[in-house]
Amino acid sequence: MPDSGTNTGIGASVRRKEDFRFLTGKGKYTDDLNRPGQAHAYFLLSPHARAKINGIDTNAAKQAPGVVDVFTAADLAADGVSGPICGWVVTQKNGEPHKSPAVSALASDRVNYVGEQVAIVVAETLAQAKDAAELIEVNYQPQPALIKMKDALANGAAQLHDDVPGNLCFDWEIGDKAATDAAFKKAHHVTKIDIHNNRLIPNAIEPRAAIGDYDSGMDMMTLYTTSQNPHVARLVLAAFMGLGPENKLRVVAPDVGGGFGSKIYVYRDEIVTLWAAKKLGRPVKWTAERSASFLTDAHGRDHDTHAELAVDKDGTFLGLRVSTLANVGAHNQIFSTATPSYLYGCLLAGQYRTPAVYGEVKTVFTNTAPVDAYRGAGRPEATFVVERLVEKTAKEMGIDRAELRRRNFIPPDQFPYQSPCLVQYDSGDFPHLLDRAMEVIDYAGFSARKQASAERGKLRGIGLSCWIEACGLAPSAVVGFLGGGVGQWESANIKFNPTGSVTLYTGSHSHGQGHETVFAQIISEHLGVPVESVEVVHGDTAVVPFGMGTYGSRSGPVGGGAVYKAAQKIVEKGRKIAAHLLEASVEDIEYAGGTYSVAGTDRTKTMAEIAFAAYVPHNYPLDVLEPGLDETAFFDPMNFTFPSGAYFAEVEVDPDTGVVTVLDMVGIDDVGTVMNPMIVAGQLHGGFAQGIGQALYEQCVYDENGQLLTGSLMDYCMPRADHFPSFRTEETNQPCPHNPLGVKGCGEAGAIGSPVAMLNAVIDAIGVNIDMPATPEKVWRALQSQAQAAE
Amino acid sequence: MNLSGEHRIEAPRDQVWAALNDPDILKQAIPGCEQIEKTSDTELTATVKAKVGPVSAKFSGVVRLSDLDPPHGYTISGEGKGGAAGFAKGGAKVRLEEDGAATILHYEVNAQVGGKLAQIGSRLIDGTARKLSGEFFDNFAAAVAGPQPTAEPEQPPVPAVTKKAGPGLPQAVWVTAVIIIVLALLAIFALK
Numbered sequence: 001m002p003d004s005g006t007n008t009g010i011g012a013s014v015r016r017k018e019d020f021r022f023l024t025g026k027g028k029y030t031d032d033l034n035r036p037g038q039a040h041a042y043f044l045l046s047p048h049a050r051a052k053i054n055g056i057d058t059n060a061a062k063q064a065p066g067v068v069d070v071f072t073a074a075d076l077a078a079d080g081v082s083g084p085i086c087g088w089v090v091t092q093k094n095g096e097p098h099k100s101p102a103v104s105a106l107a108s109d110r111v112n113y114v115g116e117q118v119a120i121v122v123a124e125t126l127a128q129a130k131d132a133a134e135l136i137e138v139n140y141q142p143q144p145a146l147i148k149m150k151d152a153l154a155n156g157a158a159q160l161h162d163d164v165p166g167n168l169c170f171d172w173e174i175g176d177k178a179a180t181d182a183a184f185k186k187a188h189h190v191t192k193i194d195i196h197n198n199r200l201i202p203n204a205i206e207p208r209a210a211i212g213d214y215d216s217g218m219d220m221m222t223l224y225t226t227s228q229n230p231h232v233a234r235l236v237l238a239a240f241m242g243l244g245p246e247n248k249l250r251v252v253a254p255d256v257g258g259g260f261g262s263k264i265y266v267y268r269d270e271i272v273t274l275w276a277a278k279k280l281g282r283p284v285k286w287t288a289e290r291s292a293s294f295l296t297d298a299h300g301r302d303h304d305t306h307a308e309l310a311v312d313k314d315g316t317f318l319g320l321r322v323s324t325l326a327n328v329g330a331h332n333q334i335f336s337t338a339t340p341s342y343l344y345g346c347l348l349a350g351q352y353r354t355p356a357v358y359g360e361v362k363t364v365f366t367n368t369a370p371v372d373a374y375r376g377a378g379r380p381e382a383t384f385v386v387e388r389l390v391e392k393t394a395k396e397m398g399i400d401r402a403e404l405r406r407r408n409f410i411p412p413d414q415f416p417y418q419s420p421c422l423v424q425y426d427s428g429d430f431p432h433l434l435d436r437a438m439e440v441i442d443y444a445g446f447s448a449r450k451q452a453s454a455e456r457g458k459l460r461g462i463g464l465s466c467w468i469e470a471c472g473l474a475p476s477a478v479v480g481f482l483g484g485g486v487g488q489w490e491s492a493n494i495k496f497n498p499t500g501s502v503t504l505y506t507g508s509h510s511h512g513q514g515h516e517t518v519f520a521q522i523i524s525e526h527l528g529v530p531v532e533s534v535e536v537v538h539g540d541t542a543v544v545p546f547g548m549g550t551y552g553s554r555s556g557p558v559g560g561g562a563v564y565k566a567a568q569k570i571v572e573k574g575r576k577i578a579a580h581l582l583e584a585s586v587e588d589i590e591y592a593g594g595t596y597s598v599a600g601t602d603r604t605k606t607m608a609e610i611a612f613a614a615y616v617p618h619n620y621p622l623d624v625l626e627p628g629l630d631e632t633a634f635f636d637p638m639n640f641t642f643p644s645g646a647y648f649a650e651v652e653v654d655p656d657t658g659v660v661t662v663l664d665m666v667g668i669d670d671v672g673t674v675m676n677p678m679i680v681a682g683q684l685h686g687g688f689a690q691g692i693g694q695a696l697y698e699q700c701v702y703d704e705n706g707q708l709l710t711g712s713l714m715d716y717c718m719p720r721a722d723h724f725p726s727f728r729t730e731e732t733n734q735p736c737p738h739n740p741l742g743v744k745g746c747g748e749a750g751a752i753g754s755p756v757a758m759l760n761a762v763i764d765a766i767g768v769n770i771d772m773p774a775t776p777e778k779v780w781r782a783l784q785s786q787a788q789a790a791e
Numbered sequence: 792m793n794l795s796g797e798h799r800i801e802a803p804r805d806q807v808w809a810a811l812n813d814p815d816i817l818k819q820a821i822p823g824c825e826q827i828e829k830t831s832d833t834e835l836t837a838t839v840k841a842k843v844g845p846v847s848a849k850f851s852g853v854v855r856l857s858d859l860d861p862p863h864g865y866t867i868s869g870e871g872k873g874g875a876a877g878f879a880k881g882g883a884k885v886r887l888e889e890d891g892a893a894t895i896l897h898y899e900v901n902a903q904v905g906g907k908l909a910q911i912g913s914r915l916i917d918g919t920a921r922k923l924s925g926e927f928f929d930n931f932a933a934a935v936a937g938p939q940p941t942a943e944p945e946q947p948p949v950p951a952v953t954k955k956a957g958p959g960l961p962q963a964v965w966v967t968a969v970i971i972i973v974l975a976l977l978a979i980f981a982l983k
Contacts, residue, residue: 047877047906114906291910705903711910 008532009525010741013678017531018516027255030209030224035283038211039068041273042129043286044119044136045295046111049145049367049706050160053109053118053138060135061121066128068280070136071272072119073108080242081105081275083268084370086332087236089483090170090341098170098363101161103331105241105271111140112160112330113369114706115295117268122276122284145367145706149304149325152366160330160365169328169363170337174345175420180358183319187310191393196771197381199302199327199700200693201716202374204511206257207288208297210270212277220248223274227253227539228263228509229549232486234541236266236334243274253539256511260690261373262297263511264551265333269296294711299700300374302327303340303381309354309389315399317352317408322359322385329370335551336372337363342422342482343378343470343552349419350386351430351466351644352408357420367706373551375690375751379469387465387756392769401760402434402443405466409434423470425642426737428670433732434466437646437668440728446650459653460663461765464646465757471745472557472641472736489636490554491546492562494523494570496629498615500608501533507547508559509539513747514679515555519563521675522741526567528594528607545632553745556675557641557736564740565633573629574610580621581605581613641736641744645669647753649692649761658780660696660762667729667753672736672744680746684729687750693719694751695758695772717775795899798928802936804887807894808862810935811885820931833857852879862887864897877906898924 008014021027058070076082083103090098107116119136123129146152146160152167160167184190211224221243227233230251237251238244256263269286277284288296303326310319326340335343345359390408394401409430410417417425438444446462453460473479476487493505502523508515520534537543550559571591578596579586588599594607613620614629650664665688674680697717701709710716735742755772762774768782800807810816814827814835821827826838833856852871859865868882881902888895 045906047908049905114910291907295910703909705905707903707905707909709909 008521008530010521010673010675012521012676014517014521014531014676016514016517016679017520018510018514022255029206029255029257030211030226031287033211033224033254034285035211035213038283038285039122039124039280040126040129041276041284041286042121042123042126042133043117043269043272043292044121044133044138045292046107046114046116046118046140048111048140048142049114049147049702051111051140051142053107053111054141055139056119057137057139058119060137061132064123064128064132064135066124067132068122068124069276070119070121070132071106071276071279073104073106076105076272076275077108079275079279081271082241083271084266084331084333085236085240086337087334087485088338089485090172090337091483092170093173093360094171098337099164099168100332100337101164105268105275113367114708115292115369116330117272117296120272120276122280147366147368147702147704147706149327149364149366152364153325153362160367164365167365169332169365170341171360171362172341172345173358173360174348174422175358176356177358179356180319180321183356184308184310184321186312187318188313189311189393189397191309191311191389191396192306193385193389193392194306195385195388197301197303197305197384198694198698198772199371200300200374200698201294201700201710202260202262202297202300203293203716203718204258204260204262207290207293208263208267208269209287210273211283211285212274213283214278214281216281220250221274221278222250222252223270224252224254225270226256226259226263227251227549228256228259228511228551229547230509230539230541231507231544231547232264232549233266233270235486237271237274241266241271243271250540250542252541253509256509256539259511259550260375261300261335261377261551264335264549265298265372267296290713291711294716295369295708298333298336298370298372298374299329299368300371301381301694302371305385307385307389309393311393311397315393315397315404315407317354319356320348320354320358320386320389322348322357324359324361326361326363327366327368327371328363329366329368331365331370333370333372335377336370338484339373339378340381343373344382346419346421346423346470347379347382347468348386349421350383350390351405351410351428351468352390353410353414354408355420359421368702375687376469376748377552379471379748380691380694380752380755383465383467383469383752384756387467387760391464391760391763401464402438405464406431406434409466423640425468426639427734428468428642428644429732429734430466430644430646433644433646433668433670436730437648437666440668440730441648441650441664441666443648449650453652457655459655459765461651461653461761461763463649463651463757463760463762463764465753465760466644466646467753468642468644469748469752470640470642471553471748472637472739473552473554474558474637475639476636478640486548487636488548488554488558489634490548490558490562491632491634492559492566493545493632494527494563494566494630496570496607496611496614498612500529500611501535502527502529503535503537504563505537505544506559506563507538507544507549508555509547509550510555511550513550513555513683514676515559518556518675518679519560522560522563523567526564527570553641553643553747553749555747556741556743557672557739557745558635558637560675560741560743561635561637561739562633565635566631569631569633570629573625573631574607576625577610577613577620578605580625581609581619635739637739639738641672641739643669643671643744643746643749645749645753647757649754649757651758651761651765653762653765653779655783658776658778658783660774660776660779662692662696662723662725662758664725665692665727665754667727667750668732669729669746669749670732670734670744671746671749672734673742674731674733675741675743677731680731681729683746684750685727687748687752688727688754689719689724690751691754692724692758695755695762696723696774699773699775793899793901794924796924797895797897798932799890800894800896800932800935801892802894803892804862804889804894807887807896807935810931816931816934819934820927822926822930833859877904877908879904879908
């Protein structure tokens, strides 16, 4: 596929350029940075899930050794600084916008979750700041907390926010209710499920951090922070939080150790740290402790769903009905309304041609940490509903799980396919994905393997999920139509240096994905420069022209598309320079792999020669062409991308202990053109790890008073390498038809398709429906109750 | 958390009741108690210091009495603040039952902890509370009735959980210390 003749173009498993610094401890994360004269910040967090604040006495803390100052909500309000915002307006069933309570920059007259930031202490050292925080007297008046969604929605329940009646954020619907009701009337069989999508705590390896720095001479504020999207953070801080204007604000997101969605948002700690730096006239540094991350990072998932699938006697799907309660926690954040609505409801048709679908979602405020987008964001929840329902239908109707799916797949010749849930799928070959997955896992041989396990006293199960997602967020017009507050393009700026090397400035942000390698491969492919000669720069609003950041698997499809477009502009300008140097007409200049030639001759100029001529324009068409070889492009595609896949999980359960052992995990993915197979595999493996973590281990638990019981890595079980077999992944390389690189995105895929495949396998093994996570205790209890029922 | 149980004290009920209302005896009995003061007939303040490994911390709280029914029992409730470490609040019903020349003290504690105490320590609390109340009873019985020949051998002073908190985890040690102090207060709640 590479036309450059190099081995570093698109499709090559180029080793990650960034890994040298990461693996040798040379990465520069926010906490590694120090500014001259910096002070240290510590936030006092609420120990109560719901309480009125009748007063805060900071006098003793202000007198404590080393304390520079202590601030509360009143100080920020006086400067017109406000708190986190919601970035997406969801229109409810009744036509009204969702309820989005105003959020102050620090808790003012009440707290609504344990961990809510109440005060900031700035001191010479972190230890002094922490000691002084002990001296702050907050006069809390605790009130009963609303932790469960049904309690928050109950008639007469107390309100978290004065302006949100009934604690209902929105009541939203998608699809055709009348057509769906009609479909159910014709049903031969109706499968019903009530399922819970467990609440997760992200736990990126690097906790959130911020350094605020103010240059009074330039009147310039700088925020170094752990952001997935520094330009968006700058826009939000300037436009909504009163920390602008944008031209006087710089946001730098240096190396960032994982995000998974949790670092999209602008949090209170970051807002207040930046403000405090300006207020005090000296740099202020804050880094979250792991225990604070558990309390304050946006959590993920947390849906309760009732769903029904209507089928005819052959197993053809006639209609799907879904009703979901989604927890948004104490207040909205940037994507907390989009995630359980459009990012969820638009995927409820799955890979199937179910003609009638109706979904309704109520989102609920509770006295828990805010819930927002987390790797997959809505799409794992949709896949979970659809694929649990389909698997259960197969079981209830006695039809093989794969065969039932195959009967209902959207055929490959039906694309583009208009789903009943708003979106138009652009491409896919679902039967092929399933066929190949069945081959790789040896589906036919499963019963023999199950028998062999049984002979050893073990219960073996197999689970399937055939999933589709919409990602590559983009396109701006659609996002805007659906209520999104910003554009969804991406930008790229390619600067050739006079000596032939390239610096690429991208508005995407890499926090582990490997942009520095893959984007260099795009340059290598199209401009004929080896990847070693390409520097990829990202994460600094003062350096990169513009960008929308990294989330929703958008860097490849949208950010990569912008790199491609900028490269094409370079090629076209180079063609004019080459025509001049080669004394030929532009039409006669051919370009391939970094070399221009005059058609039918052996006269050539390399890209390096062109770049030199552009910057040293001694022989150059200055009358018609500007010097320099430096092009910027913005890319805004016409549709989302639609990766899809077929995943099999195979497990063995020890009936004596309830322990689930993952024996095999196979993923056949259509993520479009694969730019770097090694990196794609890595992304999928990471997604599997997180997905299996959700299915088997992870569970955020609040007690009835709103205290977080799973507040440390002792109590919140994260998956480990020894929980997994060697994952087996393959990609089909079917290009996306509407972006120039043909890529569909692979960052979220693994986490979307794997949880339900894994849970289906566990349920297949034990024969009892259970919810995630399938912990040994839950599995053991299910087996015991099954045994008792049989007696 | 909920903690209930009973303890036999080799002394008549009136003597036990009096001891339960005697700040000096309580001070001897509560592990790490530095100060205890009756501020009214129904209110008591206490300061308790606890040392765990290299860390020592001080905890103060207020206890209120209600449903007073001497010498049969009462209900107590209280709240303690541990600064940034969180809070503990709860109540207990205490009932004294005569058993010949001895007294059986029944207690039912219901306590709630919040903040870091709950986040880090929630699953350690029951065991630590049992251990601390055991220590309390041994001390209390000794103060009221003289040394008890049947007393259980004394447990190691540091609960098992603190072994996890090595020198590299000063905060965990500290939080554990606060949990223990809070639980010392809960023992107060249970007994006076």
